[in-house]
Amino acid sequence: MKEMKSQSPHTSRRAFLGAATAAAAAPAIIPSSVLGAQAPSNQLTFAALGVGNRGAGISKGYFAGLKDVRVVAAADCWKSRRERFAAEIDEMEGGRVCTPYADYREVLARDDIDGVIIGTPDHWHVPLAILAAQAGKHMYVEKPLGTSMKLAWRLRDEIRRSGVKFLYGTQQRSQPHFRRACELVLNGYIGEITRVEAWSPDMSTQYGVPHNPPYGSTMEAPVPDDLNYDMWLGPAPMKPYTVDRCVRGGQWHIYDYALGFIAGWGAHPLDIAQWGLQRDHTSPVRYEGTGHQPPRGALWDTTESWDMTCTYAGGLPMRFMDCRVAKPLVREYHYTFRNHGTTFHGTEGWISVDRNALYSSGRNQYTKIELKNGDTRLHASDHPGRDLVQAIRTGGETVCPIEAAIRSDTISHLTDIVARTGRSIEWDPEREKIIGDPEAEKFLDRPMRTPWTV
Template identity: 40%
Template sequence: MKSQKVLTKQNTSPTRRDFLKASTAITAATAAAPYVITSTALGDTNTPPASDRITVGHIGVGGRGRGILNGIRSVPDAQSVAVSDCYRDRRDMIAKVIGGESYQDFRDLLARDDIDAVVVATPDHWHVPIAIMAAQAGKSAYVEKPLGLSIDQVLACQKVFNEQGVVFQYGTQQRSLAHCRQGCEQVRRGAIGKIQSIEVVCPNGGAGGITEESDVPDGLDYEMWIGPAPMTSYTVDRCKPPGSYWIYDQSIGYLAGWGAHPLDIMVWGCDADLSGPIVVEGTGEIPSDGLYDCVYNWDMKIQLGDIPVTFRPGADSTKFIGEDGWIDVARAKDRNAASDPGLLTQSLAPEHNQLVVSNHHQANFIQAVKNDDPNAAVSNLTDAVRSDVISHLCDIAVRTGEKITWDPKAQKLVNPSQRAAAMLSRAMRGPWTLPTGDA
């Protein structure tokens, strides 16, 4: 494996965009000289010229990564130009589809000056390390959920993106669904009165998975796939779902992998988690046989200031219960419900619109990058940290059997046990380290 590259935001060499903008400024007189401009470069009524498009590199193009790529390609202001993936056939196929370059090593993609933004849709354990390197390279990043493999990773990501000032978009696409925004806006405007409690549910994890060692498939760079996680033998269930979601070396399971969605809706619909200490306790099962070893069948009790929250397996929804009624914001529109159904359809007055409006998650990201405005991203990093930390607190509480208290303002545990404090971070396999600022 090549040595880890140092990537920083500072770069004074001309970028592709600088060159293209200069080219489109050619006057009519100089344009009389032999010069060919393709119709693609000029754009058309539906597509801006190349100089005005945001160039995107895609890191990880498995099932979810391909879905995001299709979303990016549907945005006229975006142009996908490069792909990196640990599977050779996969990256080469997608690179051919987009007419771009294929890279085995994502660092070679990040080193390109002509790429404005990247999509990080890798296995969970790679999300934060790659996102941080992207930010240090001056690139905005669309990062799939969940965020970090530990709370220290989450906070490091927040620090670097804030320092670099690039755009971050979290892959919590429910924020770009109108019915989810409607429900959260109604809660925020006080339509159900003061919140009394919240109920959060999401799909469960599970046990199983083949543990027997197998030959690494031809074309898979397994060394890079494992990356900063502990090296272990390849098995047929490790590098594909649900293994890539339910193995603790690589994730914390659906506590975060799916819990990111309804927990994100919780912080979007209210600021209860900022109102006081967060206290988490609960139970869950950890498989002792098979490959999968993340918490499942959890039953969490969370106190957000003076508001009690339950978090359990089930369908994907967040139910806000107030003194004057309730609203249940579900992933599926036909499952949205409220004590007063009219709350789900009534128009809101302008003064009640507190949330960023997005009807297309990838388009919202591209527009934020184009405007160089991190605050325009509907799934911002500040909120991603809020919800992801709660997932990690749940994991720590189950694995230690302790009541865990978090100070959301200081962003630290309150009087933690030695065991709980140790779970704030994860060791990274060399030569990989967690960058935390300008290199």
């Protein structure tokens, strides 16, 4: 295939929309809240890269519905998906707006596209984000970052070099009750924090959903006519196609493409733990615990369940668990258990938060507290798409920038390494190095299949 030529990270139009220096004095474009309906010249244009159920939902729900945004392109390895998505966008807009593409490189080569929405399987997140940064595109990138921390560090360098805006797709930071929980914690309303618990669904929650056997089918099957399988695999190893490899959970639970729910779901409670502790610049320094792997030879081969203690510098412990491990532990103090959540324990009480609600000890006494004028406030975002657009227009930062994403993903990766090796890990967050274990260090990188290298 023809390789995409590198694009200049800045064009005159992009500089007009996103130059931080000009925005510091006065926004180059008046916000939609002032103007109402947007003129075409005042719109940002986005492309959706990966438009399966998740990617399509994000693109339509967070971006296509904004008055000053148009989603003008869609790239996907499945022909039926990209054509269906483009037709749905056209219907939303009342005319021909969105062009479907078989090759993401054609999209990134378009100079009239300001940003991309990356909703592919995990192993494509960072490679596409690197190429997008090199092409000068702002980006929303679904969680988790991906399978290689070394590649994620390179993405950070590319973002800094190009100056594009990055928003990590954890979404929960744009839900007010998560922000309030973290503000109560960091302002000391439950006293000094003594420990944290974070938990999420594990692989077992996918058994039989919708109708696949545990661990998926390993029987080779014909590649669907509308799938470019070579491109779907991309940088991952070439393997025989099976009905459960690219869909029905395989994209989340096969180690060639993902770390499993230890990262794909774990990213959410870990991100909130980091936010509430104001640790977006670092990660825990010691990791120890246990993890369980699927049977040898299973198609799904990511870590199935886990129970880890991740200790920050200074001794603060965070217990990171799957939902089966967490259930009896959390129910000892929590009157409502759900399969995901983050609990902060302090010297004066506890605060817990999940997607349903904010809870606390003492008959929810802490949830009723009104923050004071002098209290520390976190970045306020009530809509992920709008948050990224605002950062592009003003030159400001997003609610979850690349550094926060990397430091949170580091926890998932190191936890997974402990689960796979059976050894504890000492981590240097300044140098971003595993201390004294070169074999474990190798797990932080993945080889990339030619010609899908970046």
